[in-house]
Amino acid sequence: MIFQPSSTRAKIFSILTCLITVPNDSSINIYTDSQNFISTYNNLNNSCFSHRKLLKINNHHTWQAIFYLVKEKSLDISLHKVKAHDDDVLNNSADLLAKEGCALDPIFLNPRTSPNALMVLTFNLNGPLEKDLRKWSKNALECCNMLSTVNNTSNAYLFNKAKTHLIDWHNTSLWIKRNNDNTICSDLNDKITGFKIKSFNHTLPTSDLQQRNYPNLYPPGPINCTACNNLVINNEHIGFCPTHLTTLNNSLQKIKKTFILKLTEISDASGAMDIKAWVERSHIFSPVTNDDYPVYLILHQCVSSVLTSLVKMFIKNTKERLSTIIFFMKLFFKDITRPFWKLHYSLMHAWKKARNITRKKKIKYRRKNKTGNSINTADNPASQLRIP
Numbered sequence: 001m002i003f004q005p006s007s008t009r010a011k012i013f014s015i016l017t018c019l020i021t022v023p024n025d026s027s028i029n030i031y032t033d034s035q036n037f038i039s040t041y042n043n044l045n046n047s048c049f050s051h052r053k054l055l056k057i058n059n060h061h062t063w064q065a066i067f068y069l070v071k072e073k074s075l076d077i078s079l080h081k082v083k084a085h086d087d088d089v090l091n092n093s094a095d096l097l098a099k100e101g102c103a104l105d106p107i108f109l110n111p112r113t114s115p116n117a118l119m120v121l122t123f124n125l126n127g128p129l130e131k132d133l134r135k136w137s138k139n140a141l142e143c144c145n146m147l148s149t150v151n152n153t154s155n156a157y158l159f160n161k162a163k164t165h166l167i168d169w170h171n172t173s174l175w176i177k178r179n180n181d182n183t184i185c186s187d188l189n190d191k192i193t194g195f196k197i198k199s200f201n202h203t204l205p206t207s208d209l210q211q212r213n214y215p216n217l218y219p220p221g222p223i224n225c226t227a228c229n230n231l232v233i234n235n236e237h238i239g240f241c242p243t244h245l246t247t248l249n250n251s252l253q254k255i256k257k258t259f260i261l262k263l264t265e266i267s268d269a270s271g272a273m274d275i276k277a278w279v280e281r282s283h284i285f286s287p288v289t290n291d292d293y294p295v296y297l298i299l300h301q302c303v304s305s306v307l308t309s310l311v312k313m314f315i316k317n318t319k320e321r322l323s324t325i326i327f328f329m330k331l332f333f334k335d336i337t338r339p340f341w342k343l344h345y346s347l348m349h350a351w352k353k354a355r356n357i358t359r360k361k362k363i364k365y366r367r368k369n370k371t372g373n374s375i376n377t378a379d380n381p382a383s384q385l386r387i388p
């Protein structure tokens with residue numbers, strides 16, 4: 001009970017303790033206000049219920065102990081549902097006893113002694129895990145991934161921006177993981193997802209990273225953007241080069257019009273709302289003068305909380321809301337992220353050609369340095385991204 005506490009667990013435990021105390025061959029009537037307990041008991045009592053399914057049920061060790069006692073003690077159990085908080089004298093006195101029992105030492109169940117125990121997993125020496133392990137592990141792994149993302153130095157610039165422009169992490173994760181071409185498995189899907197991850201992590205192969213990884217091919221010192229010839233070209237600069245801001249703002253206005261039409265078409269909000277006026281006022285579509293705008297996050301594959309709030313105002317249906325957010329992200333990716341990367345790629349290609357930095361030379365360099373330190377993400381041929 002100390003680890004993974006829940007009200008259902010408390011109820012199951014109270015019934016388990018009753019079954020421990022009753023004599024063998026008893027007929028027992030259990031009056032409970034928990035419909036969940038009654039339904040789960042009836043499900044598990046079905047002989048078709050497999051052991052594999054049982055392991056997906058919360059508190060499965062406790063349930064196994066209950067069924068073990070029922071079988072070993074030849075108990076005949078009848079369950080009755082009573083209304084909660086309805087002045088039922090016996091129910092009230094059971095509640096009172098439960099409250100008094102809070103001061104007692106906790107009860108520990110050792111699932112290792114169960115004859116059905118295949119294995120008993122614990123976490124952090126805190127007690128057995130009594131949940132669907134696949135779901136539990138998924139949550140734990142997502143926390144680990146998030147922690148490593150937060151501590152990744154390449155993400156420092158993005159996280160600094162996220163202090164003022166909040167990120168909707170749930171939808172960001174869905175957007176990055178989303179299938180891009182509706183196929184089960186494809187090279188195109190992998191390429192786009194790879195691009196999204198690199199864009200988010202700021203590890204797209206810009207000159208600064210190439211220079212770090214091919215020190216003998218690239219000239220030393222800062223490599224300036226060939227468009228503005230003033231600022232260093234890196235992941236942060238893409239799309240926010242002063243010479244490209246007009247293009248960015250024009251594309252943003254174009255997206256805005258399409259987005260207003262989409263919202264108007266599928267809005268299910270009650271009452272008349274001026275969608276156009278709300279979208280026009282949104283910070284997402286404010287004219288951009290530097291990278292201190294929510295657009296920076298969107299260009300790096302993050303769903304801005306401003307976008308989520310805006311969509312939430314007009315769409316109440318959760319599924320529709322998600323599909324509208326994805327619609328916007330796709331539009332942004334197609335009309336802004338992709339063209340800006342293509343532009344950067346062509347400018348850098350010309351720059352490299354002028355300095356005779358060829359793909360062949362990079363391959364040769366990699367072969368020569370194979371035994372040295374592993375080459376970073378921006379080195380491998382797959383990272384020479386050409387977005388299809």
Ligand SMILES: [Zn+2]
Nearest residue numbers: 225227228241
């Ligand atoms: Zn520039």
